[in-house]
Amino acid sequence: MRRAQVQVQFTWIFSLFAGALILLFFITFILRQKDVSERGLSAEVSAKLDAVLTLAQSSLQTSNNVTIPGDLGFDCTGFVYGGARRPYGNALVFAPGLIQGKLLITYADGWDVPYRASNLLYLTSPRVRYIFLNNSETVHSLFEAMPDAATKQSVEWNITLMASIMPRNDDYVRIILGASSSTLPSYLPGLDALSPEEVGVLGVSRSVSETDAFTVTFYTRNPGAPVMYSPGEVFGVVGEEMALAAVYSSAELFNCTYSRALDHLEHITAVYYQRSRDLLASYRGPGTCAQLYGAAGSSLSAIRREAQRPPTLMSAEAIAANMTALADANQRLKLFSCPTVY
Amino acid sequence: MIEAVMVLVVFFFLLAVGLMVYNGLAGRGAVQRSQEALELRGLRIARLAMTFPELQCSVSNVIQENCVDQLKASAMSSLLSSDSRARQYYYDTFQEARIRVRQVYPTEEEFVIYEREPAEYRRSEATYLPVIVYDPLSSGGTCLTLHGACHFGTLIVEVYQ
Incomplete structure (x- = not known):
């Protein structure tokens, strides 16, 4: 073959190679951008949902319908949307493992034992x-x-x-x-x-x-x-x-979230216990109130102890009995015009 | 042949310049987004703190909005300094942040409720919320419907990045 013919063939092969390289570059770039964009979108939607859930959690006894972009998965400590997982800290969220569809129903209520231990957020579809x-x-x-x-x-x-x-x-x-x-x-x-x-x-x-x-x-x-x-x-x-x-x-989600709720109960009870002791230490009024602070402190101490135990009916009954005693002491403190424990 | 190579060289040069500009703009956007995320985190924690039963004022479970109970705040502060389990528990909610209440009237006083400052951070963002600081130990008065005295202050939440 003549030199000119070889050069023409080489030019074609070179052009094909260069074209393929350029095409490959753009395809890789586009796929990467698509991936980045999808992850960014999932993270953005998750952040917005997180804000919605935070807001819902503090709007007690109010039901809200929230439009969601797609299926939401829930586990004990967070939710998953589009592959992006978002933890919700110590929020106590109760939901089915998976919510499908475009609508999420939120409802929050306070968990009173008898003082407000936490806000519970219920989710369904x-x-x-x-x-x-x-x-x-x-x-x-x-x-x-x-x-x-x-x-x-x-x-x-x-x-x-x-x-x-x-x-x-x-x-x-x-x-x-x-x-x-x-x-x-x-x-x-x-x-x-x-x-x-x-x-x-x-x-x-x-x-x-x-x-x-x-x-x-x-x-x-x-x-x-x-x-x-x-x-x-x-x-x-x-x-x-x-x-x-x-x-x-679900049973699995409830088991885990209720354990976290009991952890929270233990810590918040410690706060109320300390508060009742501070009230008792600084109280200079009639002896009845001092006795009531002492009784409230005992109930709080018992609730804290029981909250550390596994969630059996026996421990729940012990907590409930102390709740009744504490509510009674608090009511009487109010009647005697003393600062209440909760 | 030389022309084709030159065309490719120019093409890839322009592509490289384009990518550099794109990366620069994307990086600037990321910094702005991260700043926004930090501000949002501060607001979120402040809002959470304001609705935390551990801090809220209440009488027989009737909650007073935007009110921090001084005794509860002090009890929470001592719990967090003495109990490592509690410290770990609240870390899941507040993470690296500093939450304090600064009382400004009638006397100036400040108490730190939660503090977890990272060893190193690039910037911090503070969120201020005006609050009533309720003192149940003050005798002879009422604060809103509560037995005690009302003081005025600010809840300050600092978050780090």
């Missing part, structure tokens, strides 16, 4: 359905406490009515009933077709001592087994607000 099988006063009370924006229904404890409950394209169905192993909803044939990931049962009952202690039992689904639901994790909890928190949560 209209695509999660709550069915309250009305077989106890506690279940009725939880139904009333749940905001109307949530997809909730109350069904009387009647075999015919319960048999008529059918799936409705919900992401998840949570059944709430007054707990007792003998009252398990084996009469919910309409929901038999749902998988264990699509339906869950929660049993809630108030302590027999009629204090503010509750037992919450998360039942697990046994597909195809003669007993459809068997008791899983059981917790003794303090306060109806905390029992309502169990309605919103």
Whole structure:
């Protein structure tokens, strides 16, 4: 071949090589920018959601519908959107493990023991359905406490009515009933077709001592087994607000978040305990108030001790009994015109 | 052949200049965003602190807004200085920050509630919120509906980056 012909071929090969290189560069650049932009967007949306959740947490007993860009995953210490995880510090958030769809329902309430221990934030979606099988006063009370924006229904404890409950394209169905192993909803044939990931049962009952202690039992689904639901994790909890928190949560999430709530209870009780001691130390009025500060201090000390224990019904009952004693002492301090403990 | 190589050299030169300008602008945007994030973190912590039951004034659970209970603040401060578990617990909420209440009237006084300053930081941002400082030990008066005295002050939250 002549030199000119070789040069023309070389030029073509060179151009192809250079073109491919340039193309590769731009493709790499675009992909990288896309990745950076997606991560930036996820982080920005997560930051905005975090701000919304912080705000929701301080707006007590107010239900808000928040539009969300996509699915939100929740664990004990944070939420995940688009691969970006955002911790929410010590906020006590109770939610299903995954919220799908475009709407998030937020509701916050104070956890009073009897002093305000913390604010609880409940999250759900209209695509999660709550069915309250009305077989106890506690279940009725939880139904009333749940905001109307949530997809909730109350069904009387009647075999015919319960048999008529059918799936409705919900992401998840949570059944709430007054707990007792003998009252398990084996009469919910309409929901038999749902998988264990699509339906869950929660049993809630108030302590027999009629204090503010509750037992919450998360039942697990046994597909195809003669007993459809068997008791899983059981917790003794303090306060109806905390029992309502169990309605919103998965067992795993509740276990972890309630443990954190007890940690918080321990620390805030230490603050109130110190405050009651300071009030007692500086008080120069009638002896009755001094005695009441002493009694309040004992109750606070007992609550703090019990908060360090595992969440059994026994510890919840002990906390609840001391709550009653503390509320009584506080009320009497008010009557005697002394500064109250809380 | 030489012309083609020269065209490529010029092209890549212009591309390199373009990338440098782009990176410079992106870097400046990142600094601005990080400054905004720091300010937002300060505001968020200040808002959290104002709604913290550990600090809020209350009588039989009726909360007084924008009010810090002096006894609670002092109890919280001693808890954080004596209990390492509590210190770790509150770190998850406040992280590296300094929260203090400066009373300005009738007397000037300042107490630090939480302090975790990093060994090194590039800048800090302070957020100031006016608050009522409630003193339940002061006898013979009322503060809002509370038994005691009202003082005036500022809640100061400093965050670091």
